[in-house]
Amino acid sequence: MAEFGKQLRSIETPIPGLTVWELPVHGDNRGWFKENWQREKMTGLGLADFGPVQNNISFNDAVGTTRGIHAEPWDKWVSIATGRIFGAWVDLREGPTFGAVFTTELDPSRAIFVPRGVGNAYQTLEPDTAYTYLVNDHWSPDAQYTFLNLADETADVPWPIALSEAEVSAKDLAHPRLAEVTPVPPQKILVVGAGGQLGQALRAEFGDSGRIEFAGRADLDLTSNDLEHARHWGDYTAIVNAAAYTAVDLAETPDGRRDAWAANVTGVSALARLAAANRITLVHVSSDYVFDGALDRPYREDDPVCPLGVYGQTKAAGDAIVSTVPRHYVVRTSWVIGEGRNFVSTMASLAERGVDPKVVSDQVGRLTFTDDLARGIRHLLETRPSYGMYNLSGSGDPMSWADVARRVFELGGHDPARVSPVTTEDYFAAATTPVAPRPRNSVLDLAKLAETGFATTPVEDSLSHYLATER
Known part of the structure; x- marks a missing residue:
């Protein structure tokens, strides 16, 4: 259930550029409404004017569906349309914060801005969860991704539902450990x-x-x-x-x-x-x-x-x-x-x-x-x-x-x-x-x-x- 009445504000994280955003959600007996992305207000509070060009939605019908950890060659604005997730983000960029980890829960009243090169993963905590994200480059089969294993011992992500009991793809389970990851170079x-x-x-x-x-x-x-x-x-x-x-x-x-x-x-x-x-x-x-x-x-x-x-x-x-x-x-x-x-x-x-x-x-x-x-x-x-x-x-x-x-x-x-x-x-x-x-x-x-x-x-x-x- 989304929390109503929050003030729009950002929260810094230990990963540079990764910011959590509290979103105002307005609700009554009919349901709720929110401004999921509002350029003028959000950039006015310090969000990068990242210029989204594509909107993607990942629907997950079961609790424990787990996806990631994927670092993509674009910035993205992640939010929840319905349901709730536990999210994990790992800095896979070249630099002193390589390997830094941040975790939090997201629901419709909470979003996060993920900069290019930061690995993104989530686990659903409610059924019928819709995970949405705006990205500032068009998807391409030639895009260069960087991956990290969900079970990497160095990142040590505290998944609420053990990966052995979660819904995880074989591909995600085969991703490399942190020691084998080539850091994402700067632009x-x-x-x-x-x-x-x-x-x-x-x-x-x-x-x-x-x-x-x-x-x-x-x-x-x-x-x-x-x-x-x-x-x-x-x-x-x-x-x-x-x-x-x-x-x-x-x-x-x-x-x-x-x-x-x-x-x-x-x-x-x-x-x-x-x-x-x-x-x-x-x-x-x-x-x-x-x-x-x-x-x-x-x-x-x-x-x-x-x-x-x-x-x-x-x-x-x-x-x-x-x-x-x-x-x-x-x-x-x-x-x-x-x-x-x-x-x-x-x-x-x-x-x-x-x-x-x-x-x-x-x-x-x-x-x-x-x-x-x-x-x-x-x-x-x-x-x-x-x-x-x-x-x-x-x-x-x-x-x-x-x-x-x-x-x-x-x-x-x-x-x-x-x-x-x-x-x-x-x-x-x-x-x-x-x-x-x-x-x-x-x-x-x-x-x-x-x-x-x-x-x-x-x-x-x-x-x-x-x-x-x-x-």
Whole structure:
């Protein structure tokens, strides 16, 4: 018999993520009614917004029917429609709580949220028990389950009815003991665009972790009509989009405009659809080029975009698309420096070769080194602050491109006076191919990211380290 009049509330258990829920049940002489799953109320009290897509019911007509212990590759919300059960849950996930056990009784006034990888089992205590569960992935014959024997001595589940007297399938009785169980690994992170500068920095940041998967263009075609079947997307917790079209001047040509929109908008749209459909966190890298640079202060995350050129327009469009994904981080950055050819390496080379360059002095910003960018992305994925936009660049005093060039010369032991400042208009005056307009102010306000506990490296320190290690 369900208990009437409970307050909706959650109860933590020793297994991380496994929570018991007391449900309000309203009854009279006709029977009872309850809200079995109410997204707004339950997520408001801290339940994960787990996005159920399938509803299953297991009917058991005899007392002592025992099923489990099954760990499935999805989250589920378990409740009782009629009857009563003794439930047992064993953490079969990789980590320090592997093997932890929790038991309790469930009736229509009590439910439980079972996260992916936690083994689930139950024994009926009343006849005609209907055990119901919502899951957030569709059942598939290819799904990878993990099992534990109901009689495992380590878990030592105190079944109210001895297994020798219970209704148990031969299959469940044949499951392995805990010592033979391979722990369920955590969901993976997929890095798209793994061959670029940021992709290389992410490889260095995450190392050889088996949890990280890297995909280049040849590994994952974002334009494929079969993209949704290219991976079992339920195995992923996050996608980091390190791919982008960044040739800002070429984007002003007919072919470049098409390619920029294809990579920065169409490709991003495909990733956004996947992420939204599979509850994946999408990390997307944005650019200072979404602004016109007219402000006389650092740009904040909530400042309206106003791109000047095609590249900036495509990045702004991509940002807007990603912002519709329920779980997203847009990381807006500026003046990126990574492995391979870049502004700093070019200035260092000119200094060594005795070339005295003219460098733009009316564009101001901060350099962002890809190792800092990769470190910041990892921070967001590990700490999970509020979803949304975060500015990320090097810290310290803003500099013009000419200031940076002078500092590169100086750190290399060369006379910084060899660098001549020039305006943007004069620098591009003799150009014979299209030139993209540049924002004059690219300085980003870093306060929001700092509030999450992340501090970017001062540009001066990153610049010194880069030149010392690249020489």
